[in-house]
Amino acid sequence: MDPFPSLPSLGPSAPRFLGLDVGGTKIAAGVVDTDGHIVERVPAVPCPAADQDAMLKAAVLLIEALRSRHPDVAGVGVGVAGLVDWPDGRVRTAPNSAFRDAPLRRLLRDATGLPTVVDNDANTACWAEYRLGHSASYMAFVTVGTGVGGGLVLDDRLFRGGTGIGTEIGHMIVDPHGTERCGCGTIGCLEPLASGPALARYATLAAAGRPTGHLAAGRRRVTGEDVTAAAQAGDPAARAQLARIGHWLGIGIATLVNLFDVELIVLGGGVAGAGEPLLTPVRESFEEYVTARAHRDLPDIRLTRCGPEAGWVGAALLARDGLCVPGPQARRTAVT
Numbered sequence: 001m002d003p004f005p006s007l008p009s010l011g012p013s014a015p016r017f018l019g020l021d022v023g024g025t026k027i028a029a030g031v032v033d034t035d036g037h038i039v040e041r042v043p044a045v046p047c048p049a050a051d052q053d054a055m056l057k058a059a060v061l062l063i064e065a066l067r068s069r070h071p072d073v074a075g076v077g078v079g080v081a082g083l084v085d086w087p088d089g090r091v092r093t094a095p096n097s098a099f100r101d102a103p104l105r106r107l108l109r110d111a112t113g114l115p116t117v118v119d120n121d122a123n124t125a126c127w128a129e130y131r132l133g134h135s136a137s138y139m140a141f142v143t144v145g146t147g148v149g150g151g152l153v154l155d156d157r158l159f160r161g162g163t164g165i166g167t168e169i170g171h172m173i174v175d176p177h178g179t180e181r182c183g184c185g186t187i188g189c190l191e192p193l194a195s196g197p198a199l200a201r202y203a204t205l206a207a208a209g210r211p212t213g214h215l216a217a218g219r220r221r222v223t224g225e226d227v228t229a230a231a232q233a234g235d236p237a238a239r240a241q242l243a244r245i246g247h248w249l250g251i252g253i254a255t256l257v258n259l260f261d262v263e264l265i266v267l268g269g270g271v272a273g274a275g276e277p278l279l280t281p282v283r284e285s286f287e288e289y290v291t292a293r294a295h296r297d298l299p300d301i302r303l304t305r306c307g308p309e310a311g312w313v314g315a316a317l318l319a320r321d322g323l324c325v326p327g328p329q330a331r332r333t334a335v336t
Contacts, residue, residue: 015074017323018066018114019316020059021121022080024049024096029062030309031070032316036132039070041309052098060111067112075115075323076108077315079124081149086164089118095147095183117318121311123158123167126151128314129266131321133305136264140256141304142169144249145269147183148191152260170195174251194248196224196271202241203227215241224271231277242274243281250285257299258291268304275303 014034021028030041045062048054059078067073082094089105105118126141130153142150148170152159160166170191171184180198182189192198203222207215215222215230215237230238253265265286272278283301287293306313 014072015323016070016072017316017320018063018070018073018076019124019312019314019319020062020076020078021124021311021315022047022055022059022078022097023121024081024094027059027062028309028312029066030312030316031066031073032313032320034320036313036317038309038313040066042066047097049097052100052102055097055099056102056104056107056111059108063108063112063114067114073114075117075319076112077124077312077317077319078104078108078116078118079121079311079315080104080118081121083165083168084118084120084123086119086160087117088164089116091118092165115319115323117315117322119158119160119164119315119318120149120151120167121315122149122169123151123160124312124314124318125268125306125310126153126266126314127158127318128306128310129268129304131317132313133310134264134266134302136262138260138262139264139266140169140253140260140262141266141268142249142253142256143269144194144245144267144271145196148195148249148252152256152262154260154262169252169256172252172255174248174255190248190252194245194252196269199224199227199241199245199271202244203238206237206241228271228274228277231274239277242277245271246278246281247285249278250282250287251289253282253286253301254289254291257286263299265299265301266304267301268307268310272303279303 016031016033018031026044027047028044031039033039047058083092091099091102091104105116109116122143129141137156139153150169152167171189173188174190176188180192181187182192200223207222227238227241231242
């Protein structure tokens, strides 16, 4: 089944839209048509994260290569990890790359001559889930991988805050009296308690006292992938570590629901690949901490439908929607 189903046609012509997902070590990219179908996806290319100029050059070369095969490309959308001003597309800072106060939208537009939009990568992935994966006017997307990020759709629009750097879900404070310091410098953030590295850390400590089993002592350092595989094989110690992650995620999701009353929560990212061994404790924790549980309809918590391609596909659709949606009365529009 095509994970990216057809969207209503937005006009008589059929331009295509190019999307990039710029991470710390690689760039994923592809092209979609106006109906939201993937026309081409390319293998991720290495990205020299320590050099801003080299990162920009890699992105431009990738755009030009795709454009040479798809001359009808009408616009470019880019999702990038970091704090991104909207709609200017200036990357204030990025945790795993050299982008610092980089006017990325202008630089790419000037280099390619194409209309360009640049947004946070979790926002672009959220937009793909909303546009192609799920139907909810109020939804939250939470991605759990190397970090914890996410996006919000409120009243059919991406919510970005006053300047575009809102919805930093991984940096909501859930344990201010804890001991784990986040990469941002703060103690108490959700990210160091519920990310892939947190899962690996918990499991490594658990393995130190286990002579046998999937998470046995004496093994190499345990990874999040090891824990997921062991949990899916039924290992109780691995499931306990996923439950620990799920506890913190449930608290964070409860906070989102308490604040924004969303109808749906979608979980994505590598850790979410664990499936039910993660979803069950997330739901249990969420129901424990959400306000007025007995007096409200609880939102569903589901796994991603769009998967790892959501970042670049959502970026392409942001470019598509910004150029093609016929005015502010359209029900679903990315223009804010």
